[in-house]
Amino acid sequence: MRTPSFITGLSVLTCAASFSKRRPSPLLNVKTPEHLDKFDDRHETPQTYTVPPPWKGPEHCHVEFCIFSNPESGEGMSLVTTSRSAFVVATAEMPLSTGLEAGAFYEADIPGKGSGLIANRTIRKGEIIMERPPALLIQAVPHADLEPEVRNEVYQVAVDRLPEPARARFLCQVGSTIYDKIERNSFRIFVDGDRKHSAHLGVFPEVSKFNHDCRPNVHYRLNGLKHTTVAVRDIPAGDELTISYIYGRAPHSTRQSQLREWGFACSCQQCTLNTTETGASDNRIRQIKALETEIERIISTRGAAAAELRPEMGGKLVELYRAERLDAYLAPAYTRAALIYAMFGEEERAREYAAEAVAALERETGPGAKDGESMRRLAREPRGHWAWGEGRLGRGTDAM
Numbered sequence: 001m002r003t004p005s006f007i008t009g010l011s012v013l014t015c016a017a018s019f020s021k022r023r024p025s026p027l028l029n030v031k032t033p034e035h036l037d038k039f040d041d042r043h044e045t046p047q048t049y050t051v052p053p054p055w056k057g058p059e060h061c062h063v064e065f066c067i068f069s070n071p072e073s074g075e076g077m078s079l080v081t082t083s084r085s086a087f088v089v090a091t092a093e094m095p096l097s098t099g100l101e102a103g104a105f106y107e108a109d110i111p112g113k114g115s116g117l118i119a120n121r122t123i124r125k126g127e128i129i130m131e132r133p134p135a136l137l138i139q140a141v142p143h144a145d146l147e148p149e150v151r152n153e154v155y156q157v158a159v160d161r162l163p164e165p166a167r168a169r170f171l172c173q174v175g176s177t178i179y180d181k182i183e184r185n186s187f188r189i190f191v192d193g194d195r196k197h198s199a200h201l202g203v204f205p206e207v208s209k210f211n212h213d214c215r216p217n218v219h220y221r222l223n224g225l226k227h228t229t230v231a232v233r234d235i236p237a238g239d240e241l242t243i244s245y246i247y248g249r250a251p252h253s254t255r256q257s258q259l260r261e262w263g264f265a266c267s268c269q270q271c272t273l274n275t276t277e278t279g280a281s282d283n284r285i286r287q288i289k290a291l292e293t294e295i296e297r298i299i300s301t302r303g304a305a306a307a308e309l310r311p312e313m314g315g316k317l318v319e320l321y322r323a324e325r326l327d328a329y330l331a332p333a334y335t336r337a338a339l340i341y342a343m344f345g346e347e348e349r350a351r352e353y354a355a356e357a358v359a360a361l362e363r364e365t366g367p368g369a370k371d372g373e374s375m376r377r378l379a380r381e382p383r384g385h386w387a388w389g390e391g392r393l394g395r396g397t398d399a400m
């Protein structure tokens with residue numbers, strides 16, 4: 001295999017990210033354009049769609065996958081994708097990039113993890129740390145299927161099309177080749193709804209500086225192409241900012257094997273607990289799962305099984321999440337607790353948990369969260385909500 005030429009240039013690059021020098025940039029909010037909805041993309045050819053200027057491409061096509069690039073989109077963007085997906089991205093609305101002020105955090109060496117991000121002041125729960133568009137978007141099929149030699153050539157051109165400093169930031173990510181950097185730093189993005197070829201790997205070089213923690217203090221979400229990171233608890237100055245690369249509510253051994261697939265042995269606080277503490281943590285995870293299953297069954301059957309519901313179940317669930325420091329995943333726990341307290345007519349607690357659910361849903365899913373409106377109504381007017389009094393009714397007159 002040919003050695004990618006960028007490796008020779010890597011040693012002269014300064015890899016410390018200049019988070020303080022960010023200028024506002026347009027951002028994509030990807031939706032399938034309406035007139036494309038009827039199109040059957042099974043027979044797409046590279047010539048089917050034309051990307052508008054200043055987008056360039058298609059070039060370097062292999063089957064229906066080509067390079068498209070735009071130095072003015074975000075901080076510069078390259079795509080290796082079909083012309084249809086390129087058109088969807090290129091014609092999407094572009095919101096501005098935002099985030100914390102310059103100097104709120106900085107990049108530093110973290111023992112055993114390479115580099116990472118450190119808070120430079122207290123970052124409050126709910127503060128948005130970064131919103132970023134991808135620098136590189138690679139359709140999942142060519143990433144998996146192209147011959148390595150062809151793929152490396154295509155990736156090299158795609159990266160070369162990025163303007164400096166986006167190209168430098170891309171090359172400063174961990175990974176020995178461009179392919180390896182994509183493997184170790186990308187997020188899965190669907191750019192075209194549930195259509196064929198919608199799945200892409202998105203690389204956000206600045207977001208790539210977040211290390212993993214099984215109990216992260218930052219949550220990330222993807223809305224269209226916009227990658228948002230938000231603090232899920234107050235983060236004191238000097239603490240590392242971390243996200244979770246995996247599903248956090250898994251027991252220790254499952255997390256370890258998932259992270260080994262990511263190619264590293266996790267050295268986060270949760271993974272380095274002693275045996276007794278690990279056992280206690282796994283036990284809480286089991287309790288969370290059992291309680292969630294039970295609550296879900298009871299709530300979904302409503303009146304029929306409501307006699308089994310106890311008001312303290314909701315509070316207990318939230319308590320377990322908090323004890324486990326699962327602050328990045330609190331929305332479902334607050335939502336269930338709010339519903340249960342409403343079912344038992346406990347107005348104050350229903351309001352309190354519903355308000356927490358609204359805030360957690362916004363952090364975890366973004367403004368338009370699915371259950372957000374229902375929780376907002378519950379916080380405002382518990383007595384008008386469908387759940388109000390359901391628990392007491394199910395228990396018969398004793399519970400009234």
Ligand SMILES: C[S@@+](CC[C@H](N)C(=O)[O-])C[C@H]1O[C@@H](n2cnc3c(N)ncnc32)[C@H](O)[C@@H]1O
Nearest residue numbers: 113114115174208209210211212264266267268
């Ligand atoms: C997305 S990068 C994070 C930034 C990276 N540390 C750097 O120097 O650019 C992912 C890589 O960081 C390292 N890493 C992230 N979280 C870690 C953790 N909890 N324990 C050990 N290594 C970690 C691993 O080498 C992993 O492949």
